[in-house]
Amino acid sequence: MSDIHPLAVPENTGREIPGAAPGSDREAARRIRRIIAAGAFGTIVEYFDFSVYAFLATTIADVFFAKGNPTAALLYTLGVFGASFVLRPLGGILIGHLGDRYGRRPALTLSVAGMAFASTAIGLLPSYATIGVAAPVLLFVLRSIQGLSAGGELGGAASYVAEVAPDGQRGRLTSTMNLGTMVGTMLGSASVVVLHLTMSHDALLSWGWRLPFLVSLPLGVITLLLRWRMEESQQFKRLEESGSLAKVPALDALRTSPRGVLTVCGLSLASFMSYYLTFTYMSTYFQRQGVMSGTAAAWSTTATLVLAMLVIPFWGRMSDRVGRRPLLLAVCAADLLLAYPAFLVMSHSMAAAVVAQIALGQLEALYMSVILATYCEQFPARVRASGFNLGYNLASILAGGTAPYLATGLIAATGDAKAPAWMLLVAAAISLATAFTLKETANRPLPTV
Numbered sequence: 001m002s003d004i005h006p007l008a009v010p011e012n013t014g015r016e017i018p019g020a021a022p023g024s025d026r027e028a029a030r031r032i033r034r035i036i037a038a039g040a041f042g043t044i045v046e047y048f049d050f051s052v053y054a055f056l057a058t059t060i061a062d063v064f065f066a067k068g069n070p071t072a073a074l075l076y077t078l079g080v081f082g083a084s085f086v087l088r089p090l091g092g093i094l095i096g097h098l099g100d101r102y103g104r105r106p107a108l109t110l111s112v113a114g115m116a117f118a119s120t121a122i123g124l125l126p127s128y129a130t131i132g133v134a135a136p137v138l139l140f141v142l143r144s145i146q147g148l149s150a151g152g153e154l155g156g157a158a159s160y161v162a163e164v165a166p167d168g169q170r171g172r173l174t175s176t177m178n179l180g181t182m183v184g185t186m187l188g189s190a191s192v193v194v195l196h197l198t199m200s201h202d203a204l205l206s207w208g209w210r211l212p213f214l215v216s217l218p219l220g221v222i223t224l225l226l227r228w229r230m231e232e233s234q235q236f237k238r239l240e241e242s243g244s245l246a247k248v249p250a251l252d253a254l255r256t257s258p259r260g261v262l263t264v265c266g267l268s269l270a271s272f273m274s275y276y277l278t279f280t281y282m283s284t285y286f287q288r289q290g291v292m293s294g295t296a297a298a299w300s301t302t303a304t305l306v307l308a309m310l311v312i313p314f315w316g317r318m319s320d321r322v323g324r325r326p327l328l329l330a331v332c333a334a335d336l337l338l339a340y341p342a343f344l345v346m347s348h349s350m351a352a353a354v355v356a357q358i359a360l361g362q363l364e365a366l367y368m369s370v371i372l373a374t375y376c377e378q379f380p381a382r383v384r385a386s387g388f389n390l391g392y393n394l395a396s397i398l399a400g401g402t403a404p405y406l407a408t409g410l411i412a413a414t415g416d417a418k419a420p421a422w423m424l425l426v427a428a429a430i431s432l433a434t435a436f437t438l439k440e441t442a443n444r445p446l447p448t449v
Helices: 025-057 055-064 070-085 086-102 104-124 135-165 167-198 199-207 208-214 216-228 234-242 249-256 258-288 293-322 326-345 350-376 382-398 402-414 419-436
Strands: none
Touching: 025 104, 025 135, 025 167, 025 199, 025 208, 025 216, 025 258, 055 070, 055 135, 055 167, 055 199, 055 208, 055 258, 070 086, 070 258, 070 402, 086 104, 086 199, 086 249, 104 135, 104 208, 104 326, 135 167, 135 234, 135 350, 135 382, 167 199, 167 208, 167 249, 167 258, 167 350, 167 382, 199 208, 208 216, 216 234, 216 249, 216 293, 234 382, 249 258, 249 402, 258 350, 258 382, 293 326, 293 350, 326 350, 326 382, 326 419, 350 382, 382 402, 402 419
16 A cells, blocks of 8 residues: 555645745645645545435435336436436536636536536435426436536546646546545445435435435535635646637547547546446345345445545556556456456355455556546647547446446346446456557656647
């Protein structure tokens, strides 16, 4: 494990920091920590809001869809979850455009505002029993707003941090953004554990499920205040002063950096598939396969997330030492070797299922430690947020939110509980091929043109 705190920054950073006077190394380090903390906290809130839906999927299916066919209701619920990912590229384009055209700070503020509004509104929605078919329709609309907001979050936050991080610390410092996604997802899982432990099934169906969504309102307000106080990236300021800002950043990214967009998409496939199978779908999977109860499944997912979070700073730092490419090749190969055996042993016992989930979680932690720095290093500043978002969110459609839906559908169609493993194997094979084409970018200045 790393002996350096994930937000620790060397006093002599060697980089130009927003608002720092020459020689004020200690003040510069403090400013970097504030920037990283604001970015990471916002990511925590966004992914708490976005993932709690998946952890409550079986409950939401009962509340918002007609009763009589539990499998169909669950598929509809997961379909709404997946549909929000279809809109993520559009959100990535819109918020990425705002970030590359008008600044990182307003883009990050807009993304968290949209997420907080949609999550709070979901918590206030009437049920199917109250307003009929309008309930799932409104649920779909609000999940779509969440998808638009989430589509621009990570690319903007990672670009912002990458632009203020020292070249030799970029992997470790940008990994804190994905540490934020893990913390947010873990808090979502933990909140569901608390609901199961403290409420009866009837109370959970009646009103208890609303509480995690309603918590989004105060969390969103705090995040808005933090992000509004963030200082603008110096790289963006220089582009603005020189008149070099892209007029249509998404088109510019496709024209000038098509390889970067494809690289981000290819590398993201295995990470997305692994993340949403391991951290969001697995609770539902364990319950549907009769492996363990809802409470035990939530505890297993929470433990998997905590253990994964612990190693992210270590692997982020390691990517600065040995490079991004070797670690990405290693984790893609490991997924190819371990995905099927992991799903094979899950049916043997609850203990085996927990161990298998934790093993998959450790592999996903390695992905998440390395990829954000890698993605930011593929693009110049004028199209960084847009190029990142395009590739990342295209992969989210193919292998992100669709993963739980496809896994449930495949198991229903084939009768094989190990079917989700094949999805992860295909994604890992594509990401491995992409990693072979990757040029090493660690410890080098971010591209400017």
